[in-house]
Amino acid sequence: MAKHGTLPPLYYPAQEEITVEGVLRALADPVRLAIVRQLAASDREISCSGLTVPVTKSTITHHLSILRQAGVVAGRQEGTTRFNSLRRTDLDTLFPGLLDGVLAAPR
């Protein structure tokens, strides 16, 4: 077989596959909302360990996979680190105002 060190082929929905309900479900959790807020606030990519949420590593992985499958975040692998970023343009195109409305909320 080919090289052994291939990245796991993570599934990312195409823009037209993203659904409102999936996005709402993904955002309807305090931990995931905190992750999205941090990604939006820094406006930079953040690694898993760079996120400050009160759960363990495996739970962060779980939440990120949900956000990824919903089309909310994208990830870029670099060595052993995965840098996560918001798919802001995709979301703004599909659901204009949604993300801003969520992020602008004080709570």
Add this chain to the structure above:
Amino acid sequence: MAKHGTLPPLYYPAQEEITVEGVLRALADPVRLAIVRQLAASDREISCSGLTVPVTKSTITHHLSILRQAGVVAGRQEGTTRFNSLRRTDLDTLFPGLLDGVLAAPR
């Protein structure tokens, strides 16, 4: 005691008590999203039995109570009928763009 025919004192959150997470949770369900869409589309009050969703009466009551407690819908009693409406101005004030973003989405 007073008159017997008092309405049940339903709890409605004040505008400043509405949270994004609560609203997102409330919207993150296909049945409730359908209810909200119908309320937004008709731009009129709709009774429980006027909603077309594929669940029984008791389940509709359950979903409406969730939407009510989240601050998404309001209800006006008239006889035995409860007319439900979207709290659009409250939501637009707190989370500008959120509701429109959700409703504008094709799916």
Add this chain to the structure above:
DNA sequence: GTCGTAGTTCGACAGTCACCGTACTACGCC
């Protein structure tokens, strides 16, 4: 090679949730 770090995967478990049927209250009409 060895070690440490970054993430993922895999059960497992507790809590929540959507759903239903039934029983009940409240109102309007005959």
Add this chain to the structure above:
DNA sequence: GGCGTAGTACGGTGACTGTCGAACTACGAC
């Protein structure tokens, strides 16, 4: 009064979900 309709309350059940720890892979540095 009795009956039908609108909606709520309650109890139960199956499914999903958020959480963890432990085991595992992958990469980089020494």
